Amino acid sequence: MRILIAVTHLLGAGHLTRAAALARACAAPGHETVLVSGGRPAPLVRLDGARFVALPPVNVAGAAFRPLLGPDGSEAGPDLLARRRAMLLDALAAARPDVVVTELFPFGRRALAEEFLSLIEAAHARRPRPLVLASIRDILVGPGKPGRIAEVRAQLLHLYDAVLVHADPGLVPLDASWPVDAELASRLRYTGYLDEGPPVPASNRRSGILVAAGSSAAGLGLLREAAEAARRAPELGWRILVGHGVPDAVLSEFGRDLPDGVIGRARPDYRTMLAGAALSVSQCGYNTAVDLLATRTPSVLVPFEAGRETEQRLRAELLVARGLARVLPEAELDAGNLLRCAREALSAPAPVAHGIDLGGGPRSVSIIEALHAARRADRPAAIVIGTARTDDPISAALDRLRAGLDDAVERGSSARVPLAVWWRDDDAVAASPALDRLLALSERFAVPVLIAAIPGLVEPSLARRIGLAAQASLAVHGLVHADHAPVGTRPAEFGPHRPLPVLIAAADDALGLARARLPGDRLLPVFVPPWNRLADDLATALPDLGYDGLSAAPGATRDVPGLVRFDGQIDPTDWRGTRSLVDPDRLVDRILHHLAETPDAPIGLLTHHLAHDAALWHFIERLLAVLAGHPAVRFADPRRLFRPRSAAAATRAVAAPAACARLP
Known part of the structure; x- marks a missing residue:
């Protein structure tokens, strides 16, 4: 993504420091990030991979935050403010961002409202329109004038897609300092605290x-x-x-x-x-x-x-x-x-362990990525397969699939199901239009779906939404979906590049967070490693952590006794190319090959609702229609697939119609 963050600090450098930490976090995984600062230079603020644009600085002399002062200490006049606005809009045009973030505004910085609103209006005029987010700290100063809360609320609901709250609600929710109604609450995304500094080993010899x-x-x-x-x-x-x-x-x-x-x-x-x-x-x-x-x-x-x-x-x-x-x-x-x-x-005794969430950097990035992907998925788009703008390849491929399934029925026994299919969807963090669309397909075709949720990022809205979806269950999708692989290698959160004790602790934390944040009657202790990659030694340790199942990609790791294993083999997203629909013939070839070579094992359909464009949604809907309507196919319920038992017994059981029967 391309991300533009706008901040103006007026008294100290805290707002710039926090915005710079967010910019560095966004730049770390490769997002092209621009930080536009309208305050005085702060020499100790680090930028690392982010690009910096400095506006003519303004500041204030006292806590009243009025009047604004220019670089020479005199009151900032119209010409200076107009020059700042022009430079800010030039930065927007040059950056061509997918995401625009305003730090503190509209909750604060009223003296610069015209400047921030000019930026947001220009962002809304761009096509496609970028995602517009507010970034705020844990505690705000409440407005002093009547009607200000209603004004802020209206601006948020009409101009912003979400609010990043860099806080741990377990310590202080936003409504401790600012009124939050149901509509505003639906816009809030708690990230945890943005930890600005580098990690420092604990010292046993403190002094001074x-x-x-x-x-x-x-x-x-x-x-x-x-x-x-x-x-x-x-x-x-x-x-x-x-x-x-x-x-x-x-x-x-x-x-x-x-x-x-x-x-x-x-x-x-x-x-x-x-x-x-x-x-x-x-x-x-x-x-x-x-x-x-x-x-x-x-x-x-x-x-x-x-x-x-x-x-x-x-x-x-x-x-x-x-x-x-x-x-x-x-x-x-x-x-x-x-x-x-x-x-x-x-x-006095030393402070106790606090457990306050300081992982706001990577979690902010994951939330921004998820919001951007959801927005892109909801954007109207032509169905594109490679360079062809046509539906014929889908129709031809699905016709071949029907023919192959018809042949399987003719060759097979009436007591045996030729093809067992199960469905997994990854990267869930919150209720969204994309998740609604996915669950609507699940309910329409009576197909159970396992939603792999990121426990360190999930929001309460996800649990509420899944609670209304009869066909949905939940799995543990890593901890925070953060890439820890060395530069130049394929991304992995639980790959062999990290020490095994660290991996085990993170997997243990992930299951604990999932149990605390997700409905127990829907949560399966099934580990789904981000990017489908994990170290062999970690897989071996999963049963002792309380996991009953594992789902990754074929060949991702060895099978582990006592750990039920079913993978996702059919992924319709072209991750290494267009990130839209892969050639549908390749998918059908894989399904038919599986049907011919390993008919007793279930085949997994793998989707990513937040990353789907119109072409992907269209194909998935038509594929489900073919599979769910064909007598050669039974969809397996993940709640039955991942029951604790030996992997061999699971494979034998799923081939029977009873194990793959649809939920009533």
């Missing part, structure tokens, strides 16, 4: 107090009192990091009479320093909180509360409630109180 307060003037009070506390109690081992947005003169003032090395500028290795600190003293912005959660460093939080800012205080209190921090209110901040809190925190 690390103080940081962001990159803006909002943390000057905390830095000043921390410097005074360091003068009073130097034995605690202080390191005070001052953001690059603080003038050098202020830095020198804070460092007066302090030993060398106590105070300095913010550093790119902050996460490593934090992991080795005995105590952190900081505000409680989004990125700071994620750093603390990732390193599990004991902390004293002094949340920023100027103006109407409630975000940091609420986040801090949630962490306190989990036993992860102590809070010193900004109104009570002085060097004495800071020392008291620091000493109490240093003598």
Whole structure:
């Protein structure tokens, strides 16, 4: 995909940092990503594979976020704002994005509403229209004016396809800070927290107090009192990091009479320093909180509360409630109180394991990919097979299939089913029009379908929708469908490139998440590895983790005693070419070859509802009509196929009509 992310940070660099983390996550699997920033430069923000476009920067001087100031410190005038809008639209035209993401807007950045709306209107005018998403943090500042909530709601429902909420609803759902009705809830996609920093090994030798307060003037009070506390109690081992947005003169003032090395500028290795600190003293912005959660460093939080800012205080209190921090209110901040809190925190037990979801980077990408695929599948399109725009190849291929099935009936015994077929569909995460279309086909032809759901990404809407589909059951489709294979090799989440203990832990987590998030009466303990690839040693370990079955691709791994195995052999998607319909003759040849060579084994139809275009939907509907209406075919219910038993017994049982009978 081509993705454009637009962000303007006005006070600190937190919004840009989070948007850059999202951009890097999108670029990592190869999506062409452009990050357009309208705020001041932030030297420590990493871009990696994303392309950066800088607009003439604006900022604000105080927490009221008015007026907007230009690069020279004077009020931003109409000419500057018009130049920004023109450059933003030029970036849109150059990027030709499939997806447009606005960070915070329309929930915030009202001073730049004209700019953001110009971008969105231009996106809507493009053909095909790109997916339009909002990207927001875990906690928002509620609107101060009556009617603002209704305005935001209308903009979201009319202009946006979804909202990426970079949060774990188990810690704080969006409705803790913003009103969420049923329609808005249907647009929300929780990603988990966007973890900005690199992984850092846990340190067993922590020492000293690390103080940081962001990159803006909002943390000057905390830095000043921390410097005074360091003068009073130097034995605690202080390191005070001052953001690059603080003038050098202020830095020198804070460092007066302090030993060398106590105070300095913010550093790119902050996460490593934090992991080795005995105590952190900081505000409680989004990125700071994620750093603390990732390193599990004991902390004293002094949340920023100027103006109407409630975000940091609420986040801090949630962490306190989990036993992860102590809070010193900004109104009570002085060097004495800071020392008291620091000493109490240093003598307290270490924070407990929190279990808060920090996997927001790859999960955001997976959600964007799924939304884009669903939108593409719903887009009207001509039926295309190779370069021919005709239905004749489908008709000819299906006529050959009917003839082959007719021959099987004539040759076979009335007591035996010549062809057993079962159906698996991959990559489910949420209710969607594409999933509705798939389930409608299942119900129309009375064909059971096994929906392989990604447990780390599933949303409550999926469980509700499957609960209404009598013919559907669920399987475990990896953990988060993330590619961990080396560059240049075929993608795999559970391939041999990762250590076996890591694979086992991930497969165990996947089953646990699936049981927690999906209806138990529909969930089968069947492992479906993403991209149909998995390490042999992991397959051997699956029964001990509680899995009864495995479904991949033929030859993906060896069979395992005690693990029922049925694979998907018939995939109509041309993954290595057009990503539309493969040559239907190839599919029919495969079915007829299976019928002739291995008639006692079921053959699996494999679909991907989020990736289907019109040609694929058309073919699948016609194929189901042929198979479901022919006396040579019985569709097997996955709930019977994957009953715990030996693989040999399963293969023998499925050949009998009773095992393959349709559900009533």
